[in-house]
Amino acid sequence: MADKAVGPSAGGEALLFLTDEQLRKGSEAMFFAYRGFTADPDRILDAKGYGRAHHRAIHFIHRSPATTVNNLLAILGVTKQSLNRVLRTLIEDGLVESRVGRADKRERHLHLTAKGAELERALSDAQRARMRSAYRAAGAEAVAGFRQVLEAMMDSEQRAQYQGLRESGK
Amino acid sequence: MADKAVGPSAGGEALLFLTDEQLRKGSEAMFFAYRGFTADPDRILDAKGYGRAHHRAIHFIHRSPATTVNNLLAILGVTKQSLNRVLRTLIEDGLVESRVGRADKRERHLHLTAKGAELERALSDAQRARMRSAYRAAGAEAVAGFRQVLEAMMDSEQRAQYQGLRESGK
DNA sequence: ATTTTATGTCAGCCTTGTTGACTTTCCAAG
């Protein structure tokens, strides 16, 4: 593949020949790759009776321990009712712990339990294995480009959460 | 399981330091970027009362006119019941035409009508606009890397459909 | 003539989105 995506002079940014066909290929690459990307965790989740929504919650609680429900809502971009359902089952099953805030008792701070951390490990190990192998197959330069394009494809809000995440509103 | 995945020696690509943290970043990049990637078409679809499932069907019918229902099932990876529900509404609404096969009358060959092609245009224009802008922001080299990593991330079956698609079983 | 294949349909279930209504808690203005 690779086709000509660049003009002959290769002056960096400029001279990007972007035919509709090439852009369509890019779209399909995203579609198929995202399927692959989620396939391994999906199998693990399915076996335990969870879905992708549970994975997302677990992932971001792991990333930002003690995060509040509201923070999580902002990251995930779903309604609180939708998140709550997922969170409830995770709490009932003893994977997530919800602690009432000290300063503000309206808030709940979320933490993974040992059992939750264990599942998180299994999921991220599986996902990382695929990503690691894709990175290795493609090489270091390709990885840098991959990240650049993905970042440019995000909405600005999402990009902020992807990059910084700390102290946004607090 | 952590840190250095590739030693500084290695051949060719080499120098890929893959920490868990970097791989986690890659996962989140996929997550956020995919959201951005689907955001624009989603708005258009929503306004017309369709969903992402309709978009996928329209996209692949456009890409491979006269494709059969079975082909589409293989590409989309859903059950026929699920696809049929979507296809039925598209046919009822006059966006897709289903023609009985000449050679094999059991088959239905799918085509976009003028109206269907129009919606396809609107959807892919929106999606391509974002992709074009991401490509331009990232540069030609980054785009090549982006495609390489995505391709490496696919399952082999999906990769085959992404690349070749023509004469697989026929 | 029989079996297999391609397609479509009905019924019902599950996950994960949605909106609406409600409670509890907190804070700030009177």
Place this chain on the structure above:
DNA sequence: CTTGGAAAGTCAACAAGGCTGACATAAAAT
């Protein structure tokens, strides 16, 4: 201090779009 609104979270109910299973039909293959 009280009170009214904002913020956080919960419950209920609905919709989209996955899924399985059972069946029907027509056409092709054996």
